Amino acid sequence: MLRVEDAQVSVEFSPELLNKMADAVTRYPEGKQKSALLPILHYVQAEFGWVSPNAMDQVAAFLKIQPIEVYEVATFYTMYLLKPSGKYVLEVCRTGPCGVVGADKIMDHIEKTLGVAEGEVTTDGLFSWRGVECLAACGFGPVLQIGPEYTFYENLTESSVEKLIGDLRKKKD
Amino acid sequence: MGRKLLLEHINVPGINTFDVYRSKGGYASVEKALKMTPEEIVEEVKKSGLRGRGGAGFPTGMKWSFLAKPEGVARYLVCNADESEPGTFKDRYLMTYIPHLLIEGMIVASFALGAKTSYIYVRGEMMPQIRILERAIAEAKAKGFLGKNILGTGYDLELYVQPGGGAYICGEETALLESLEGKRGNPRIKPPFPAIAGLYGCPTVVNNVESIAAVVPIINEGGEEYAKIGIGRSTGTKLISAGGNVKKPGVYEIDLGLPVEEFLYSDEYCGGIANGKRLKAVVAGGSSVPILPANLFMKTINNEPRLMSYESLSDGGFVSGTMMGSGGFIAYDEDQCIVRNTWNFTRFYHHESCGQCSPCREGTGWMEKVLHRLEHGHGRMSDMDLLVDVSKKIEGNTICPLGDAAAWPVASAIRHFRDEFEWHVTHGAEATVRNFGLAHYADPLPKPEVLA
Ligand SMILES: Cc1cc2nc3c(=O)[nH]c(=O)nc-3n(C[C@H](O)[C@H](O)[C@H](O)COP(=O)(O)O)c2cc1C
Ligand code: SF4
Ligand code: FES
Numbered sequence: 196m197l198r199v200e201d202a203q204v205s206v207e208f209s210p211e212l213l214n215k216m217a218d219a220v221t222r223y224p225e226g227k228q229k230s231a232l233l234p235i236l237h238y239v240q241a242e243f244g245w246v247s248p249n250a251m252d253q254v255a256a257f258l259k260i261q262p263i264e265v266y267e268v269a270t271f272y273t274m275y276l277l278k279p280s281g282k283y284v285l286e287v288c289r290t291g292p293c294g295v296v297g298a299d300k301i302m303d304h305i306e307k308t309l310g311v312a313e314g315e316v317t318t319d320g321l322f323s324w325r326g327v328e329c330l331a332a333c334g335f336g337p338v339l340q341i342g343p344e345y346t347f348y349e350n351l352t353e354s355s356v357e358k359l360i361g362d363l364r365k366k367k368d
Numbered sequence: 369m370g371r372k373l374l375l376e377h378i379n380v381p382g383i384n385t386f387d388v389y390r391s392k393g394g395y396a397s398v399e400k401a402l403k404m405t406p407e408e409i410v411e412e413v414k415k416s417g418l419r420g421r422g423g424a425g426f427p428t429g430m431k432w433s434f435l436a437k438p439e440g441v442a443r444y445l446v447c448n449a450d451e452s453e454p455g456t457f458k459d460r461y462l463m464t465y466i467p468h469l470l471i472e473g474m475i476v477a478s479f480a481l482g483a484k485t486s487y488i489y490v491r492g493e494m495m496p497q498i499r500i501l502e503r504a505i506a507e508a509k510a511k512g513f514l515g516k517n518i519l520g521t522g523y524d525l526e527l528y529v530q531p532g533g534g535a536y537i538c539g540e541e542t543a544l545l546e547s548l549e550g551k552r553g554n555p556r557i558k559p560p561f562p563a564i565a566g567l568y569g570c571p572t573v574v575n576n577v578e579s580i581a582a583v584v585p586i587i588n589e590g591g592e593e594y595a596k597i598g599i600g601r602s603t604g605t606k607l608i609s610a611g612g613n614v615k616k617p618g619v620y621e622i623d624l625g626l627p628v629e630e631f632l633y634s635d636e637y638c639g640g641i642a643n644g645k646r647l648k649a650v651v652a653g654g655s656s657v658p659i660l661p662a663n664l665f666m667k668t669i670n671n672e673p674r675l676m677s678y679e680s681l682s683d684g685g686f687v688s689g690t691m692m693g694s695g696g697f698i699a700y701d702e703d704q705c706i707v708r709n710t711w712n713f714t715r716f717y718h719h720e721s722c723g724q725c726s727p728c729r730e731g732t733g734w735m736e737k738v739l740h741r742l743e744h745g746h747g748r749m750s751d752m753d754l755l756v757d758v759s760k761k762i763e764g765n766t767i768c769p770l771g772d773a774a775a776w777p778v779a780s781a782i783r784h785f786r787d788e789f790e791w792h793v794t795h796g797a798e799a800t801v802r803n804f805g806l807a808h809y810a811d812p813l814p815k816p817e818v819l820a
Contacts, residue, residue, distance in 0.1 A: 222526075222528040222530075224442070224485070224568065227549070227568055229549065229550035229551075230530075230548060230549055230550045231550065232550035233492070233530070233531060233532065233533045233547065233550060234530065234531055236533065237492060237495075237531055237533075258550075260550075264550075264551075267551075267552055268533070268550065268551065268552055271533070271535065271552040271553065271722075272492070272532070272533025272534045272535050272553075273533070273534035273535065274492050274493065274533050274534030275533060275534075289712075290454045290655075290712065290713075290716050291454050291455070291655055291698070291709050291712045291713050291716070292454055292455050292611045292612055292655075292696075292698050294708070294709070294712050295611075295612050295613060295698070295700065295704055295709070296611075296612070296613075327493075327534070328452070328454075328536060328716055328719060328720065329452055329453070329454040329455075329536075329655075329716070330493055331451045331452065331456065331457045331459070331460045331491070331493075331494070332457050332460065333454065333455050333456070333457050333609065333611040333612075333617075333696070333698070334457055334609060334610060334611040334617035334618050334619070335457075335617065336611070340493060342495075343495075344495060344496070345492075345493055345494070345495035345496060346496070347496070
């Protein structure tokens, strides 16, 4: 859901981001630049951590389409984060095959370790987590991914998850 | 041991790079194909009997021959690398470890179809694979296999990778095309089929990653050679993603026609059920296909050994058979709860329904609610008939097959495991703390030593 209060946040697109956007539209025939919308929203999310209404308006202007055409896409696809989230969003597969090998326990454990419910952000702003659907790694479950690089962590156990969270906490950049 | 046509070199160090891939005979099919006419290539693919590996099993050569070719209109090849069907992870595996195989197949297929721009639509979650493919494309281009005037033949081809945004429905080919046009992934009403009006309204072929990759050995060895592998109308090799409670989960390339018993229990493949447990049920082709209890899965209703082929898996129809689907093989051991699994899958379909058709949007929601209460010990005896009723009202009444895909797992679970559902009603409190167990389903089980 798009939130009214988020419409107040304005962002500035870096030259690198604008370059990537310009590059994306070259992949499609003349006049079909709207095809670049999904890739561009990924670039935007990688840069700002989420896709804000103001950023979407700028994307619409860039692609010469109506803002609503961007909103309807951003709200349809599950990868786009429509509100600020933790720096690291742990996305755990919760679908059947991962369920068979213990995904529920892993999600419970993440909730306990981070101390926040699904979709909430830890007070230090570092982490959020959520359940997502099958990530095409079912033979190596339970799995989770972390954007914006979407690195996969497979065959999760309670201790490997704790270690992962610990390592990310220590990471400085 | 079966022949490996796709994964033969998968363990060669550096096979993800152009040079190593080339040194193992890579891109030979491009050299060969560019000396053939497009019609000859389509003919070879027809002869091979290759059937689409994305789920529906439609003959690839026939699909290619349906492509409209109006003068002066661009044609497109779009590779479906959306791979979101629960249980299926073969395409990700192939793209991760041997990306050039897909690029090679894309070049041959694009040439055969007369496409000058082609896209590989990869689900957005596979960012690492997108990077891998982009690197492979750049390498192939630098070596003259992509871009302008490929190998001096005058054929131009640009190949691009397009990320999705996270939506199972974008695996459906018309939703994929909508998404590639920068829109919501709402499936289109067919006809017109993509072969007539696809991407940007132009004639388009959509093929699965594995189908495209299979074109490489078909061109290298000839369609007839390829068709010698397999059984009946199930020709060639197939990648199976084996998951769930098997001892050795992973991606296996099998000759179609391999007995399921051998696939499940031999050490070359799954190695049996993990932790010494017994097999309870199998989903043979991804979450959308009917689930079968072990006894029906191992043997057909005529007491013949079941084979990993399109025909044998569907033997008995929905009464006692299932489908090959995308080859997402999920084994369930004696500790797994069928009700819980059915609820989980239904939750998935409800979540992933694009919402265009009321039977799918509302029906999956109702089924999820009813299954939730059954799983949590508040079910009623009438719930099973209610679920079957709702599933029947979805099936066949929707724009795209996601509706059927949501209905079949529920209907089949109740058909084959009704006593487990009933037990959830009669033993509501107990069902929240323990599982129903194996019952009569596992019978008879093969002894591993017989298989050696
Ligand atoms: C809901 C739904 C999801 C699908 N997901 C995929 C998918 O992830 N990958 C795929 O190749 N085909 C998928 N398909 C099948 C495609 O619509 C299409 O049949 C296929 O890509 C054609 O390629 P093929 O002939 O090479 O199999 C899906 C179909 C439906 C109805
Ligand atoms: S069947 Fe479901 S997913 Fe398919 S078009 Fe209708 S509502 Fe959308
Ligand atoms: S079910 Fe978790 S990756 Fe497929």
